[in-house]
Amino acid sequence: MNMRRKAAVFVSALAMAVGSGVLTAAPATADVPCSSNNLCLYKSTQFREPGLTTGSVADCHWLKDFQLTYPSNGIMSYRNNLPVKATLWYYYGSTWTNSANWSGPHATIAPGGSSGDTTGGNPAFHVSDKVCTGDAKPWQT
Template identity: 35%
Template structure:
């Protein structure tokens, strides 16, 4: 009889312990709060601060047109890559970062990315030269 009581108590304790772990476990969140079929970029880490959202898959936009800091985090739910182009001066841009299709980062770790008025983000096969020259 004693063994039955010990076994039942141990089983109940393990069940409660397991249940409490499941109840307190935080839900997994792989990326930010960006709708499907959109690219979102934020000017703070962890998908915070101001957000720019685009659903276009073949255009470029000038970062200087927005009241926005630097690109600090992103979530790309589009089927195409996004490309960040920084202005190097004298009419020259260089591709500074790829925001891969389906990719995200809560902290890209690149200081000053997209922060100049001349910096651009292009989606898919859009050609930057079609927009800046």
């Protein structure tokens, strides 16, 4: 192989190696902060993909509206910067306004509470239907 051809092969191999390294590099992910006086539920561990953010101290939210329950991964991390607790509930009936069709509370997030990874803990973080803040009940809101 002549010198010019060897140089071309070397440059080609180098370009492919560098190019493939760029193509396979993992994207940078950053912690998404949760403002004061908010409950933040995330779709990924380590607070990277926001799902639900609320500043309400007495309200409930359907987790499916935010892809935070089955068949999605659920609440993978959370921060509660509210002055009240947040509670997770299961729904198993035909009328959501009937308290008998709700089971829970199955998990409670204390004021100031946080977890960067819920995968090894309470399964309620992955299959609950509603989250309620303060004393709100899922059949009332």
